[in-house]
Amino acid sequence: MKTVIIIPARYSSVRFPGKPLVKLSIGRGLQKSLIQLSWEAACRVKNVEQIVVATDDERIRTEAESFGAKVVMTSEKCRNGTERCAEALKNINFTGDLIVNLQGDAPLTPEWFVEDLIEAFKKSPDTQMATPVLRLDKDSLDSFRLDRSSGRVGGTTVVFDNKNNALYFSKEIIPFVDEKRLMQQEACPIFHHVGVYAYRPEILSKYRTWKEGNLEALEGLEQLRFLENGCTIKCVLVDSKGRIFWELNNPQDVMKIENAIQKI
Numbered sequence: 185m186k187t188v189i190i191i192p193a194r195y196s197s198v199r200f201p202g203k204p205l206v207k208l209s210i211g212r213g214l215q216k217s218l219i220q221l222s223w224e225a226a227c228r229v230k231n232v233e234q235i236v237v238a239t240d241d242e243r244i245r246t247e248a249e250s251f252g253a254k255v256v257m258t259s260e261k262c263r264n265g266t267e268r269c270a271e272a273l274k275n276i277n278f279t280g281d282l283i284v285n286l287q288g289d290a291p292l293t294p295e296w297f298v299e300d301l302i303e304a305f306k307k308s309p310d311t312q313m314a315t316p317v318l319r320l321d322k323d324s325l326d327s328f329r330l331d332r333s334s335g336r337v338g339g340t341t342v343v344f345d346n347k348n349n350a351l352y353f354s355k356e357i358i359p360f361v362d363e364k365r366l367m368q369q370e371a372c373p374i375f376h377h378v379g380v381y382a383y384r385p386e387i388l389s390k391y392r393t394w395k396e397g398n399l400e401a402l403e404g405l406e407q408l409r410f411l412e413n414g415c416t417i418k419c420v421l422v423d424s425k426g427r428i429f430w431e432l433n434n435p436q437d438v439m440k441i442e443n444a445i446q447k448i
Contacts, residue, residue: 198318221291
């Protein structure tokens with residue numbers, strides 16, 4: 185499949201202004217920006233036609249071009265990464281099969297998460313949109329709980345039906361599971377939504393024509409606009425293979441991301 189990876193990046197994040205440019209320690213006294221680490225994660229994905237950083241900020245453009253990334257400028261009016269990908273797609277005149285949105289705050293995304301996502305489209309020609317989901321382990325569940333108990337908006341969880349089609353995404357931990365019942369489960373029944381999306385060009389173009397939905401506005405989750413407009417989102421179960429996965433949502437996540445990077 186002819187695939188492009190677009191990395192949407194904005195400077196004016198409410199929770200973490202300037203996040204794409206934050207420097208992270210990678211070991212041996214070296215540092216790299218978050219946007220560079222995310223771009224390098226994208227570069228490890230096999231069989232991709234091109235990789236593009238999409239931004240509305242000249243500071244991010246300058247940084248991305250300094251390490252060799254292709255950059256496409258987009259409007260300041262883009263309200264989320266999916267809108268930015270849709271605009272970038274139009275600006276680069278892509279005529280391929282699949283667009284992957286690898287968000288610029290997820291440098292710990294293993295390449296096989298994206299490769300599994302692309303493979304899901306090969307197996308299911310009717311799939312219009314898909315996203316990876318990862319079963320939580322104890323440490324990840326504890327991290328979710330710490331964010332919520334500290335009043336921080338952190339990672340996203342998802343519930344899906346028996347055909348792996350998403351039912352709902354939330355910044356809360358869903359489904360609710362009583363602690364006693366949770367301890368009785370062989371495997372945690374709660375899934376982390378990995379912030380990567382893949383779309384066929386037609387559904388991404390439609391997204392730009394839809395107004396922001398009520399649930400999307402309440403949760404601050406762009407993917408809910410697809411569900412609110414009747415689009416099916418396929419959830420692709422992925423395996424971390426022992427790797428730590430976490431997004432850089434808040435300044436408090438920097439040390440966790442740095443420690444994980446240095447273990448790769």
